[in-house]
Amino acid sequence: MTDLDELAGAQQGMASRAQVLASGLTVEALRWAVRSGRWQRAHAGVYAMFSGPLPFEAQVWAALLRAGPGAVASHRTAAYLDGLCDEPGEVIHVTVPADRYVEPRIDGVRVHFAHRLARTRHPSKNPPRTRVEDTVLDLVDAASHPREAEGWVTAACQRRLTRPDRLAGALARRKKIRWRAMVEAMLDDVASGAQSPLELRHLRRVERAHGLPTGCRQRRVAGQRVSWIDVDYEQYRVRVELDGRLGHTGEGRFRDHHRDNDATVDGRATLRYGHADVFGNPCAVAAEQARVLTARGWTGTARRCRPGCPVRSHDHQGSVVP
Known part of the structure; x- marks a missing residue:
């Protein structure tokens, strides 16, 4: 040769x-x-x-x-x-x-x-x-909008190209980078299972902002077929599915139907939301979740995130507290 x-x-x-x-x-x-x-x-x-x-x-x-x-x-x-x-x-x-x-x-x-x-x-x-971690951070640094930066971080973890701890290590070695504070906070959330900007938005603007219980994210459920639950409130038998474009079309859509049907047969409630819901009106999503969780035994108190927020506190029987 x-x-x-x-x-x-x-x-x-x-x-x-x-x-x-x-x-x-x-x-x-x-x-x-x-x-x-x-x-x-x-x-x-x-x-x-x-x-x-x-x-x-x-x-x-x-x-x-x-x-x-x-x-x-x-x-x-x-x-x-x-x-x-x-x-x-x-x-x-x-x-x-x-x-x-x-x-x-x-x-x-x-x-x-x-x-x-x-x-x-x-x-x-x-x-x-x-290296893929540095590629992600280069793209974050060049991002013109926080959601673009979020997208690169979550895509890298969702596609299993790296892990939050490795991204955090690469971030610590950089003296200057745009969106640093946001990325540091986001890596903790990604490590807890939020794998997309949609899931991050739900965690922050629906669950935390309104004082809802903390769900288990990306919970693996094994049965006749293995499935993943986006957010599982196991204690209350409530599941939340967050439908982005990927994984919820074609065969993915049929898998979703089977999973939801199995949950219903097992006595679980499934709430399903898309980008328009979680980004467009997170307060309405929180209000709906709070009602379902309360009806299924949650004794906590939901809170308004701002004036005009539609979330209402409920007593333990589900009645609205004035």
Whole structure:
């Protein structure tokens, strides 16, 4: 196997001009390969050793080779490579050591600079990229809205790419990051089982804000089929299912129906809410939950979260307390 064959295998068929010449190919042979159409120029000094469209990972390698030594895929590009998101975005994101100069304009590429790249780079993944925890925090830092930051943190844990404690460790090693206080608080909630922005919203704005009992989140229930309960108030035989888009369509929808039917047969009540409910009117959700929980034995007292909140206190027989 020649050096070029090794490069083709390791770098998705991409090579820099310096690598090609170091392998023994002459400048004239390189120019002929491009003129003949056997190879193609991807960026200045970077070549695809094949014709036709460049697959995504080849595009990433092209950007890394153009950015130079030490460059790694980062931000949304690294997120896509690791399965953290389903779309790669319109540009390739790469990060290079802060002490290096890189041409500021590379077509289709956004270059970031980092002082701690040696610590945040994954030791073995190919193409080279940041560790998933640092990818998440890079995306959090770039997020323009808290819900966007929440989405990256919860997606990473929901897809089982990392854990809250590992994210917390990576966060502690960063001196500056946007949304730090929010992320620190959120990691505690994610560790308790809130796996999406919808579930976080329910925990904070429905349950805690109105003094409802604390449910068990992401409770695994084994029977004829294994199922997961978003929020289970086991003592009161009440379950809350929070329906986001993922997992509640197609086969997931039928699994939900079977799970709800099994719960009903077993004497449990299931309340189901979506984004419009929990984000649009969390107080109404809390009022409904409070009524059901009280009817099933909860002796606590729900509270209003603000003036005009529809939540009412109930006595132990379910009557409204004036």
